[in-house]
Amino acid sequence: MILVVIGTVLLPLFSFGGGGSGGSSGIAKSTVERQPLPAGAVNETAYYTDEPGWISNSGELTAGMKRFYKQTGVQPYLYIAETVDGTARPTASAIQAYAETLYSQLFTDEAHFLLVFCDNGSGGYMCGYSVGAQAKTIMDDEALGILADYLDRYYSDDMGDEEFFSLTFEKTGERIMTVTRSPWPAVLTTVVVVTAVVIVVALLYKWWKHAKEQKNLEARQTAEILNTPLEKFGDTEVEDLAKKYEDDTKEE
Structure with a gap:
């Protein structure tokens, strides 16, 4: 898509001319x-x-x-x-x-x-x-x-x-009666502008891709946490509480 945009912008500049039949x-x-x-x-x-x-x-x-x-x-x-x-x-x-x-x-x-x-x-x-x-x-x-x-x-x-x-x-x-101006200054200006746009688009895409990957990573980590049994976290209070429930059940 970027190449198409560049070609569309630059082609008329290289087709130097204008005025009258056939330019x-x-x-x-x-x-x-x-x-x-x-x-x-x-x-x-x-x-x-x-x-x-x-x-x-x-x-x-x-x-x-x-x-x-x-x-x-x-x-x-x-x-x-x-x-x-x-x-x-x-x-x-x-x-x-x-x-x-x-x-x-x-x-x-x-x-x-x-x-x-x-x-x-x-x-x-x-x-x-x-x-x-x-x-x-x-x-x-x-x-x-x-x-x-x-x-x-x-x-x-x-x-x-x-x-x-x-x-x-x-x-x-x-x-x-008019000095024919070279098209190259306009071409160079356009190249600089298009290049700057391409760089900005590339940086924005890189940022978006990184943000998306980070979001996916966080989502996977959250899913792993939610799907992990509590006993695996190594929390002694949780283990003691689970053991107490088991003892109470046996007594009943």
Whole structure:
């Protein structure tokens, strides 16, 4: 029973994560304390370009992107490309170069983050990105890795394109703006508490067992006393009294 209690308490702590479909297991940790860009850093623009016509609910898509903007001060922009330089299956270097070219065409500030997304036609996708000089204080290499992890996490989930991109940006914003705490302090605290409880339970059980054994011993001793003839106790007064009764009986 004790092992079951320990397992029940500790298992959720080892299942580190939370938030969003499937939790955050497998998502890179955020180890940098980031401060959002100041208000006015962004010349706000639209939020996406959809060349292949995937998006039918713009409100659902931009909801998560706007939350990312509010959390980070960086305005995200999604460019869904049907082709890159005339090809539907661009190389990684080609789509990255394309993103760099698009940035200067789309924005007049250095506080945007541009994600170029292209279906590779084989059940997967290709991505390129460009980050403004100011936005790099938020979208550093670690943050970009977290975004890539969320793209991989949600791409295979059964959800529409709008929800996929919206959730990816929203969860990325939440994670990169909060330092991911290690679960070990909580685990250690729980281990100490559980260990203390186990020790107390063990001591109480030992005390109860000893008390029960003592009670049983006393009960056996009492039974032995009650079942022992009086003559065996060696009491001379008792023996004399018994002899007197025997003599009186004979005389009668």
